Amino acid sequence: MARITWGLATSHVPSIGAAMDNHKTEDPYWKPLFDGYETARKWMAEHQPDVAVIVYNDHANAIDMDLVPSFAIGTADSYDVADEGWGPRPVPPVIGAPQLSEHMVRELVDDSFDITTCNRLDVDHGLTVPLSVYCPDPGDAWPCAVIPVLVNVIQYPQPTAARCYALGQAIGRAIRSFPQDLKVAVFGTGGMSHQLAGARAGLINERFDRMFLDAIEHRPETLTALSREDYIAEAGSEGIELIMWLVMRGAMSDSIARVHDTYHVPASNTAAALALFEDLGDREGAMA
Ligand code: DHB
Ligand code: FE
Numbered sequence: 001m002a003r004i005t006w007g008l009a010t011s012h013v014p015s016i017g018a019a020m021d022n023h024k025t026e027d028p029y030w031k032p033l034f035d036g037y038e039t040a041r042k043w044m045a046e047h048q049p050d051v052a053v054i055v056y057n058d059h060a061n062a063i064d065m066d067l068v069p070s071f072a073i074g075t076a077d078s079y080d081v082a083d084e085g086w087g088p089r090p091v092p093p094v095i096g097a098p099q100l101s102e103h104m105v106r107e108l109v110d111d112s113f114d115i116t117t118c119n120r121l122d123v124d125h126g127l128t129v130p131l132s133v134y135c136p137d138p139g140d141a142w143p144c145a146v147i148p149v150l151v152n153v154i155q156y157p158q159p160t161a162a163r164c165y166a167l168g169q170a171i172g173r174a175i176r177s178f179p180q181d182l183k184v185a186v187f188g189t190g191g192m193s194h195q196l197a198g199a200r201a202g203l204i205n206e207r208f209d210r211m212f213l214d215a216i217e218h219r220p221e222t223l224t225a226l227s228r229e230d231y232i233a234e235a236g237s238e239g240i241e242l243i244m245w246l247v248m249r250g251a252m253s254d255s256i257a258r259v260h261d262t263y264h265v266p267a268s269n270t271a272a273a274l275a276l277f278e279d280l281g282d283r284e285g286a287m288a
Pocket of ligand 2: 012059126190238241
């Protein structure tokens with residue numbers, strides 16, 4: 001059976017990808033951020049998954065405001081790389097895992113999550129930057145297949161934090177019921193506190209960020225109790241991306257161990273963090 005081996009929460013700030021693409025990771029501005037990734041990257045390289053389920057939001061690159069699914073999942077064989085700003089990143093195409101995708105769609109619908117299916121999808125920095133955080137030097141190909149899971153964090157009303165956690169739990173059940181022996185990593189992307197425009201542009205709320213970083217391990221229910229308005233008030237208009245970390249946490253079992261975390265301000269206008277958890281409950285031989 002498929003099992004979830006680890007979960008990674010990471011910011012997806014586009015300039016983190018641009019720093020890697022333009023060989024600036026040793027510059028004084030960027031070095032502290034990338035130094036903070038080292039321990040996690042080494043551990044992940046030693047624990048390669050077969051498939052990464054990456055929970056992210058599109059930033060109007062694949063899905064414009066004509067169509068805003070609350071939750072969607074990619075079912076394609078592969079996904080082209082797209083982006084605004086600097087344009088598509090010079091990274092390999094993203095290879096899908098369509099059989100697991102289709103299994104997840106069916107299981108989620110049967111589990112009362114009527115998720116939107118994306119048979120074709122371009123993926124932007126929300127997905128490619130986390131892949132680069134995991135694997136900085138992919139060469140010609142990423143080391144694992146990818147299943148994109150999209151969450152609307154752009155347009156009101158975004159799904160609640162509680163619903164995101166419940167979606168994660170349903171994703172976890174769907175993955176664990178897939179008959180093939182696959183190691184699956186789940187990524188929750190975005191955050192931490194940031195606001196890109198308006199009177200509060202540049203908002204950083206370190207107290208809230210550190211509370212969230214701590215609580216997501218053993219007290220996720222304190223985070224699912226917060227409303228979307230709470231997230232925006234505390235973490236800024238784009239800080240609500242943090243609800244996607246709760247999808248990752250929901251997919252993991254109750255028994256997890258923190259491998260590493262790091263928190264750094266600023267990356268662009270944003271508080272950037274990484275938190276890596278091993279799933280102990282899904283370990284081979286462990287009780288389900
Ligand atoms: C920035 C952060 C984001 O999450 C994003 O999607 C775009 C830009 C930023 O801080 O620059
Ligand atoms: Fe974003």
